[in-house]
Every structure is written in structure tokens, then in C-alpha cells.
Amino acid sequence: MTTRDKPGILAGYRVLDCSIAMAGPFAAQRLGDLGADVVKVEPVTGEWQRHAAAGGAGGNRINVSFLSLNRNKRSLAVDLKDPAGKAVLRRLVEGADVFLQNYRPGVAERLGVDYASLSAVNPSLVYVSISGYGEDGPYAQRPGQDLLLQAMSGAMLSAGRAGEAPRAAGQYLVDAVTASTAFEGALAALLHRERTGEGQLVTVNMLDAVTTLQMQELSVHTVGGLPQTRSGQPHAHVYIRSPYGAFPTADGHIVLAFPPLKRLGEILGEDSFLSMDDEVHGWTHRDEVFARTASRLLARTSREWLDAFEAAGIWAGPVYGYADLLDDPQIRHNGTFVTYDHPTEGRVTVPGFPYRFSATPPRIDRGAPLAGEHTREILAEAGLDDREVAELLAAGTVVETS
Known part of the structure; x- marks a missing residue:
């Protein structure tokens, strides 16, 4: 059997x-x-x-x-x-x-x-x-x-x-x-x-x-004492530093998950990121970092960016619709x-x-x-x-x- x-x-x-x-x-x-x-x-x-x-x-x-x-x-x-x-x-x-x-x-x-x-x-x-x-x-x-x-x-x-x-x-x-x-x-x-x-x-x-x-998020609020503060850019999570969220590209959208700012700056050609500290400027300049990332990503296609980020060890991924999901090789x-x-x-x-x-x-x-x-x-x-x-x-x- x-x-x-x-x-x-x-x-x-x-x-x-x-x-x-x-x-x-x-x-x-x-x-x-x-x-x-x-x-x-x-x-x-x-x-x-x-x-x-x-x-x-x-x-x-x-x-x-x-x-x-x-x-x-x-x-x-x-x-x-x-x-x-x-x-x-x-x-x-x-x-x-x-x-x-x-x-x-x-x-x-x-x-x-x-x-x-x-x-x-x-x-x-x-x-x-x-x-x-x-x-x-x-x-x-x-x-x-x-x-x-x-x-x-x-x-x-x-x-x-x-x-x-x-x-x-x-x-x-x-x-x-x-x-x-x-x-x-x-x-x-x-x-x-x-x-x-x-x-x-x-x-x-x-x-x-x-x-x-929401165990982690609510504990950040109740134990860590940090308020649930949304800012000027469409961040995907109020308790995670920038950049974090969905960004338009030349032909669609991708998501980025809190990449190292220096490495991100090198790939994007964004010199202002090169001297930034992830856990300081990723918070104090959250909207600025998000906006500059969004502007740079418009220059290339989603596939081009995803390939570049994968090679650099940066966490990024596609934004799928259901048709894309069904056709994904890992899903299959x-x-x-x-x-x-x-x-x-x-x-x-x-x-x-x-x-x-x-x-x-x-x-x-x-x-x-x-x-x-x-x-x-x-x-x-x-x-x-x-x-x-x-x-x-x-x-x-x-x-x-x-």
C-alpha cells in the first residue's frame, strides 16, 4: 500500500x-x-x-x-x-x-x-x-x-x-x-x-x-512603547525601517524588504544612501529614503531589478497577480x-x-x-x-x- x-x-x-x-x-x-x-x-x-x-x-x-x-x-x-x-x-x-x-x-x-x-x-x-x-x-x-x-x-x-x-x-x-x-x-x-x-x-x-x-507588532507597542505611526510614504509596515514596501518599476511593481542602505545606494546609483546608517537614517529619514528609492526604481524593469538585487543578496521579490502565482515554478x-x-x-x-x-x-x-x-x-x-x-x-x- x-x-x-x-x-x-x-x-x-x-x-x-x-x-x-x-x-x-x-x-x-x-x-x-x-x-x-x-x-x-x-x-x-x-x-x-x-x-x-x-x-x-x-x-x-x-x-x-x-x-x-x-x-x-x-x-x-x-x-x-x-x-x-x-x-x-x-x-x-x-x-x-x-x-x-x-x-x-x-x-x-x-x-x-x-x-x-x-x-x-x-x-x-x-x-x-x-x-x-x-x-x-x-x-x-x-x-x-x-x-x-x-x-x-x-x-x-x-x-x-x-x-x-x-x-x-x-x-x-x-x-x-x-x-x-x-x-x-x-x-x-x-x-x-x-x-x-x-x-x-x-x-x-x-x-x-x-x-x-499581531503578536510581534502589538508587543512593540505594549512593551516597547512605540506608537503606531504612519508617515508620508506608503510603507508596508509602520514598525520596520525604510525602504519597506511595494515600488513601481518600468513595467510593474516589486517589493523591497529593508535592504542595507549602502548596498542599495550602490545598485541604485543613489549616493545619498552611501553614508547612511540603516538603523538611524532608515527611521529618521524614512520618507526621504522611500521616495528616492521609488524614483530610482522607475528606470528599469522588474526583472532587471530583481536579478540585480538577488546578485547583491538584497531581499526583493515580484508583486504577483493570481495568474502569475499559478505559473510560478516553485508553486508548480x-x-x-x-x-x-x-x-x-x-x-x-x-x-x-x-x-x-x-x-x-x-x-x-x-x-x-x-x-x-x-x-x-x-x-x-x-x-x-x-x-x-x-x-x-x-x-x-x-x-x-x-
Whole structure:
């Protein structure tokens, strides 16, 4: 048996994914990539993300947003407001290892799927609850939306020019780091359970996730006492000396990361840099250094500058668009993107896995499911007989799709 044929490292674990949007589904998908049996428990009308395509990117039967966050899952479509639907979920919880939800605080309790209720059914359950700002507190009921959290986190004022509008990340940064945090929390709690037999509640919130992501920057402020000061040029980070950021060239843009000023001056032909001290003038003349660097870089192409900087040992790199990223030789070498065939969406190419395991590699066994595609088989596995399943289907408590 090759490593490719071996079950994933989490094979044998079952995850009930009751989450919506990005952070929760992304965390559950990573568990599925590692071999866990992830059952996506969604409303009979389908999860919200099925109906909200990012960028308007649709599909045949599954939009791209949902497709990207829900591979390696089976779908059970069930009405949890129906008492019979709640009973179905409790049957599933009896044999589950992880339960993951990102309802607003209070909703899980109203539905009867909070930790206290479900741990009474299965004391060994690892219950992961994701919220925007915390399970309680003054902001608990605020919407946990990515841009709102980016703005609140302080991160948007760590780059750019003084006086200009704060600048958001070009991706759903807070959702992504929250997903990673929830994924790590689930794994740690499973390890604890392996050692002790005890399940537990794991709570993750988006505000804390993006705040702790800035461990170094915030420590510079809280311990070092340095204010978060933007200046006149578009520096990429307020706590790093000049030059640091993206610069236009004759045919595009490159980034420079705090090069030695004397060496940079020699390459650029900028004599004023030759007598500068990196850690003195890189701060006291930050805008001047940035502006002069920017002016000089316009003279040559990105490739010419990158070749010159590489030869001199200066940290520089290209500014890619997505098409450039896909064509990058290191990306191709790493196998960063994976391609698989989906039964309704055809040939799909998407980012793959952020981890490597020599013995139990992650893999894609199925693409994102249709809503309720696996309802019948999941209920059978939970012990419901054909008559019970037929009654639930007839009542509309659950649905199946083919």
C-alpha cells in the first residue's frame, strides 16, 4: 500500500460541521482533508454560502464560494427547528468526535445544540464554538464580519501613508486565521481526549484570533512603547525601517524588504544612501529614503531589478497577480494547487493543503456536496431504519438531493 492509498491521519474520526460562511467551514474542510469523516449539517434549503457567491462566481449546481470551502464532506440537510430534526442530530452526536458551529451567541442554546446539551449526550465530544467577538461581553451580538474585524484589530493602520484611508487586506484575513485557530483547537482537544478520554468545549473568536496574529507588532507597542505611526510614504509596515514596501518599476511593481542602505545606494546609483546608517537614517529619514528609492526604481524593469538585487543578496521579490502565482515554478514544484473532477462542476483547480505528512498525506476523496446529497446514508449509519428515514423525508424534516 502506498502512502497515497493509506487512510488520512484523522481517519476514523467523525466531525459534525454545523457552521456557515467561511471560518467554520474552512476549519472543518481541513479536518476532512486529513481523513476525518465530515458531515455538513445544513438547513433543508442549503447552507447560506451556497446562495452567496463571492465575486459573483457561480457554477452548475454549486457556486465557487461553497465549492472552495466544503470539499471532503458529506451533506445532511435537516430542519433543526423541527423536534424530529433535533432528535436526528442527537443521534448523530452519539457517535461523533467533533461538533463545530459558528452560530451567534445564544442561537445554539435556543436550538438545543449548545455544549451543555450535546455533552450530556456524548461526554467525550470535542465541541468547537466560533464567534465574532466572544461567547459573551458587550460585543457578543455584533456581526463577526471580516472587514469589521480587520478594522477593529488595528492591522489596517500598520501600513500605508499618514492621512490616507486605512488599507484592508486583499483576502478574508480574519476568517482565514480564525479557521486555522479553530482547526488547531480541535486537534489539541482531540489529543487531550486521546490521553484522558475527556471531551471539552473549545471556544474561538475572530477578534482574539486576528489580535494574537499581531503578536510581534502589538508587543512593540505594549512593551516597547512605540506608537503606531504612519508617515508620508506608503510603507508596508509602520514598525520596520525604510525602504519597506511595494515600488513601481518600468513595467510593474516589486517589493523591497529593508535592504542595507549602502548596498542599495550602490545598485541604485543613489549616493545619498552611501553614508547612511540603516538603523538611524532608515527611521529618521524614512520618507526621504522611500521616495528616492521609488524614483530610482522607475528606470528599469522588474526583472532587471530583481536579478540585480538577488546578485547583491538584497531581499526583493515580484508583486504577483493570481495568474502569475499559478505559473510560478516553485508553486508548480510544491503542488500547491490541486485538480480534481467534481460530478457537477467538472474539472476543478483550487489551493490544496497547507501541511505535509510523510505517512498519512491529506487528499481529496470528494468535492463539495449538494445539499442533502448524503442524507439517507448518514441517517442509516446513525441507526435509523428505512421506515424512519422515509417518514423524515415525507415530513420535510430532512431532504435528499441527487
